[in-house]
Amino acid sequence: MKRLVLIVFLLLTAASAFGVAVQADEPAACPDGLVLIQVGEISVCSHGDDAPPRGEDRSVDNDPRILSFADKVGVAEPVECIGDGQSGHRIEVLYVYTATTGNRIAEYRESFRQWAADADQIYNESAKRTGGSRNMRFVTDANCRPVVTDIQLTNVDVASMNNTINALYQKGYNRTDRKYLIFADANVYCGIGTLMPDDDKSAQANQNNLVPGWARVDAGCWSGFVAAHELTHNLGGVQNSAPNHTEYGHCTDDMDVMCYNDGPGTVMRRVCILATDENLLDCQNDDYFNTNPLAGTYLSENWNVADSPYLISMPVPPDPSQPSCQLDKMTVWLREVITVRCVNLEPGDTVVARWINYRKDKTFTGTAGEDGIAFLRVKVIGKLGTGGEILRITAKETGFTEDITVNIYTR
C-alpha cells in the first residue's frame, strides 16, 4: 500500500535499513502493520497515511470552513471548556506552514477552530449512543475557543510525518500530557497519526496516556472528520486485539470513522448502515469506544478510548435518592441565564441560589413541585479566570445545602 511504502521509505532514509530503526532495545516495538517513528527520545507507532475519505482530494486544499448559522448569530459554543484551559491532559491545535505556503493563519484560524469543534462533536454524538457524553479537552483561551498556534517549519520538516514531529518535538511540542492536532499547510498526506500498541485497560498505565501524540491533517483533508480519525489513533484506537481490528489501526465493521479497507488482509463488512454512522465512532461500540461497556465484553476488559484522560465526561449522576442540584450545561458564560435543576426535595420547598462572593441580596429562587424537582433560573455573575465562582443552593425544609463551583467564561 502506498501509505506503508511511504513510511518504510522514510525509515530507510533515516536509518538506512528498516531493521536498524526497529532495534530490540526500542521501548515500544510496533506490531506488523504499524511502523516505528523515533521522536526525540520517544518511540511511537503509526500506520502511515490515511486514505482520503470519499470526496476528499489530498492535492486540493480545502476552503475555509463555511460558518454555520450558529457562528453567524454569535451563539456558537464550539467546544467545552474546563478549568484554566491549560492544565492536565489537553489536545493542542497547531497550524504548521512553510515559507513556501506563507502563513495563512488569518484566513484559516476560525476554520481550524471549527474543524476542531467538529471533531469534538463526532465524539459527543458517538458517546450519546451508549448513554454518555464525551468532549475533547482542548487547550482553550479565556473566550472558550481552542488556541491555535502558528508555527513555521522548513520544507524538509513538512515533507514527512517523521520530520514534522521531530521538528515540533525540538520546539517543545513534546509534552506527555498533550496530543497535538496539527493542521499542516502541505499536501503530502491526507492524515496521519501516532498510535501506541497497548490495550491495557488502565488509563494510568496505558502507553497512549503516557507519551505525546501527534495527529497531522494536511490541507487537502482539513476537516473535522479526518481530525477525529487521527486523534482517535492518538487516544489509542484501534488496538489489534479488538474483535473487528485490521492490522493497521482500523476496524472492519463499517460504517465508522475508523473503519476502512486499509491494506492487504483487510476484509470489510457493512454492519452499521445508516448514513450518519460514517460520522460516528465505533460501529456497535465493541472495538474502541463505549461509554458504558457491558461486563465481560472486550471494552470492559481492554483499553477503551472513552476512558481517555483527554476527554471530558459529564459527572456521574448523583445518588438518585439524595437531594442534589446540577447545572444544565458545562460551559458557562458571564451574564447568561442558566438553569439549575434540583431533585429529591420536599414538595413545595423554596430553593434559593446565590453567588457567595457577591451581594447577598442577589438571589435566585424556585419552588419544588409535587415531584420534588425545582428549576432555578440563575444569572451568571462573577469574575473570570481560574478557580471558579461558587453558587450556593439551599432548601430550608429539605434541610439541604450544596455548593457548585462554576468556571465562567466570557466571549
Ligand SMILES: [Zn+2]
Ligand atoms: Zn488511520
